[in-house]
Each structure stands twice: as structure tokens, then as C-alpha cells.
Amino acid sequence: MANYIFRRLMLACLTLLCVTVLVFGLMRAMPGSPLTLNLEDTSRQLRKEDIEQLKEQYGLNKPWYVAYVHWLGDLATGDLGDSFLTNKDVTLVIGERIGPTLLLSLTSMLLTYVLSMPMGLYSSVRHGKYDERTLSTILYMLYSLPSFVTALLLQSYLSYRLGWFPLKGMYDSLLFPQMSIPEKVMHVAWHCVLPVFCYTYASWAYYSRFIRANMAEALQQDYVRTARAKGVGPLRVVMRHAFRNTMIPMATLIGLSFPALLSGSVILERIFTWPGMGQLFFESILNQDYNVIMGLTLVFSIMTLLGTLLADIMYAIVDPRISYH
Secondary structure, eight states, X not given: OHHHHHHHHHHHHHHHHHHHHHHHHHHHHSSSOHHHHHHTOTTOOOOHHHHHHHHHHHTTTSOHHHHHHHHHHHHHTTOOOBOTTTOSBHHHHHHHHHHHHHHHHHHHHHHHHHHHHHHHHHHHHTTTSHHHHHHHHHHHHHXXXXXXXXXXXHIIIIIIISOOSOSSSSSOTTTGGGXXXXXXXXXXXXXXHHHHHHXXXXXXXXXXXXXXXXXXXXXXXXXXXXXXXXXXXXHHIIIIIIHHHHHHHHHHHHHHXXXXXXXXXXXXXXXXXXXXXXXXXXHXXXXXXXXXXXXXXXXXXHHHHHHHHHHHHHHHHHOTTOOOO
């Protein structure tokens, strides 16, 4: 296992190098530059010498491959550069957005597993019954409904028309500083309701159907028939024998969902004006903030590679028959 992990880490480094080269080249090939956007502000009249100085300061006067080598060298020292938009260190800019994204993603992931496992087990036990078919139909419909459509509908009806939930944002900037800590917690939690629901329902529906499908297959295996023939109770057959083997493919899904912890959802965070990583990624592309784009690309790529590695390791842990050489 140690040799396998070492080889995967070496391959991950090569993959990161390829991804960052590709993104850096495509980013620099986009029309315009951060300076172009800044100079559109007619209130700022810069001389030609000032423009050339800014290009040199931000490395915009160099070919993209030369600029990439400089960026790679700075990365080796832990320096991701400064944001063109805010002039703040990219590490600080990204760090400010991690908390809001984790608040949504961790809550959504916890709810997904808490709800999908018992629902998937219930569906497998009640297979073919009227209530199971009704539940499966509802889950299928939820999985088929795009989350951004749901978000817009919920905003239009529950927020705008009825006023039950906040329309956007993580908190009210005017009222929030005056609240006590319990009030702040409840205030943020109330703002989380609609985004978390939109984050959760599709995954919840998919995982429930996934568990149901794997349980249906596991319950047809010979070891389950043998356990039933020996007089093992139905609950023990489902939980001890069938569900235990269902966790093998489930471990892969858990590992592959790891990148979503920080990547967030660009569309949903944009709709709800949520100050997370997805919103930051959208803003940085819109403003051609090169250093922030590269920092986020690096974070998302590392999380994806770690997620696939974690999925493989968990697969070997839950199934002793699996070995990596």
C-alpha cells in the first residue's frame, strides 16, 4: 500500500503540472487582461509609463510560458501572488471563502448520508411494494430536477413572495454585528436553509437509489440465501450481511465526493450570492484575476486527486480482498 500511495502521489504531481500549464496557457490566451479591465474606468487616467510599469509588476509583459515558470517558482516558496482585484495575498483571499463553502458542503454531505442510508435500506426491504415504488418515483424526479431551477423557484416563491427565507447572502450585514452569538448562529442557519436544500436533494436522491440498487443485488447473493436458510433474522441479514457488502462501492462514492467539500457550486453560490469558493471562482474569471484563478485551480485539482486516492484506499480498507502492488 505504501508503494502504491507513493506512485499515485508522483502521478498526482505530474497531473498537477499538466493541469496548471493548460489552465495558465488558456487563461493568458483570453482576450484582454486585468489591466484592460482596470483601464476601462475613465476616472483613472494612467500614463503609458505607468501602464508599462504595472505590466512589469504583474508579469504581463512576458510570454505566458515564461510567466508560468515564474509562477511555478513562486509556488515552490509558498507564494501564490497577489490578487489583481483586491491587492491582497491570494492565500488570504481563498482562506476567507473556505468557511462559507464548508458550511454548506459539510452540512449537505452529512444530511445526504444520514437521509440516504435509511431510505435506501427501507426501499430495498420494501422492494416492489406500493410505498417503495412511490418513494422511488419521488427520488427519481428529485434527481432529474436541476438544482439551479429549484433554487430560482424557491427564491421566487418562498423568499420573494412569502418572505419565509432570506433571498440571498450569508447574513444581513447591518443587523449581524449587533446580534449575540446564539442569534448569529440562528441567523446564519436560517440563511443556509435554501442553499443547503438545493445542494442536498439531488445527492440524497442519487445515493438512496444507489444503495437500493446495490442492496437489491446483494440480497440475491448465495451468502444471503445461506444466512436465511440457517434461520438468521431479516434485520440481521440486511444489516450484517447485505448492507456490509454494499458499503464497498459506497466507499468509492464517499472518496469521489471529497473534492466537492471546497469546490462548492459556482451556479448555486452565484444564485444565492453566497461568499464561497464557487462565487470567488466566478468573480475571478469575470475580472481575469489570474493569480486567484490559478490558486483556485490548484486547490480544486489537489482536492480531486486526493479524493480519488482516498476512494482507492477506502475501497481496500472495506474489502480485504483488494490489494495494491
